[in-house]
Amino acid sequence: MNATRRGKVLEAYAKAPGKVILLGEHFVVRGSPSVAAAINLHAQVKASTTLDNLVKIESSTFTYTYDWSKTNLQTGEGGFARNSAAAPWIPLLEELKKRVKHPPPGLRVHIESAIPPSSGLGSSAAISVSMISATAKALGLTVSRRKVVELAFISERHIHGNPSGIDQTTSTYGGVIFYMKGEGFRRIRLGCELPLVIGDTGKPRKTSLMVERVSRYLNDHPRRGEELLSQMKQFVEDAEEALKRGDLKKMGELMNENQRLLSEVGASSESIDRMVAEALDHGALGAKLTGAGGGGCVVAVPGPGRTNEVASAIREAGGRPYVVKVDNYGLRSWRRS
Template identity: 30%
Template structure:
């Protein structure tokens, strides 16, 4: 490949974390989900031409900062390699030297915060930047979904949308729209320190549906009701009602066997400390808890969460998101 085809020597791409407010699991069955961007947790990808002897022309190597486990690193490399191949095909890029991609991220892996989708989005935009391509949101979504389907199997698409969103989203059947924010308050996200097991949770839920006639319909109907009520409460400035729907959704997931003793303890700690509502967020069987809290209670809630076993916490203010979305 000639030098004049290289728009840059290094391409940079960025993305951020997300948290699901309501709609986990049910979204795969056609129900709506509400997703919250978490701009405090970011991923940056740098893509450049390898300085090593090109023993694998057209190949790509991925380096992640930090120390993710070997299985996670292998899974990430597989999905990102597929992503890179799809990018080359979609953008008409061929016969290139070997690439090195470095991913620097602050999103903990396996916690339901969209780490894999954020990494994929950052890589997509780093490659687009490197090759001087303008990338539409729809094209970026399709490419990130390629990686997500390798990483997680059937993916709803909510993560692929939310890790690039600037405002909370309502997502249903592949379509995303921005949510109206009429509430003050903030969400506190607490990391249980335990890697979630999304695939196990999906299978557990599916087995439950198969054992009990009508269980899937009841689950999806209840999830849809809670999610729609939460969306209206968020828009209408009713934080107490929004919080109550969060807790109700946690009860739905817990009844399906998708919570854990540690997660339940974190939810209880947040509620005892004055949160308006709290629930597990993400695939389940580990991961994080999200709690809706008034600012005056935030210090107490955060302290109680750490006492109950949270290894780290983050605060996402609704007002900041509302201002950012304008």
């Protein structure tokens, strides 16, 4: 890693996509594989070195400033508040600061995001990987994509408790991926274009609480839990092959089966079920919740020529539709001085 240039103000940018989980959420934290797709809703971060001793983190919803010269993550010295909106990001910035031989006196980080928060679309992961990449570039550091994914666990654990890593991996590398916790990922080469319609229920949910609910069900029903894990593993393997063949009908059927399992373990909700049903009744080949469930979003694969109809059905069911495409690029960053 290269040291930053002392005494010179540097400015860097990064943006990263959100994600949908097409199959396998909740089961992925127990060792089952999953399939996820990066989507063309993005978070963007601008990081600028400054000549004062302050770090200023700002977004459309909060502004947080603390003294970079005195920060102590253990004691809270320097103005760091563990319960602030900026709390997940501060340890990231401190970790990057440690890697610079001559860090600048201060830093300003500006966050923008088109990804609905707390919706299952990987908003926090997209912000995390963008912040790591932009800040590293502003500090003169070279950070590989693999290292970005690793560092993002710092903030993702703060937010979600026990994340699988699928969110930041998908956001960093882009495309459609087959992912297994602890073993990494492989990119799936699609046999055809993958149209997607997302429906946002507008009801935020806390991932850690939904993970706890599902875990409780699986722990209370161990034999059934093993059956569900086995079924999910097969669904994901079949989905990978269907995507490679361009068989969206089969992919939709597998998504519907996945939604059935998610409903059984308590991850779905009335608003999700309503949107899923309306999407299927108006031309979706498959539809399911994406992410932790309990609120948040659904994702649907529309049949040929049915995209607008599916989006309208989601709106009529009380959701906000997003017609999205797969983002094949993942994390991007650039610097100005």
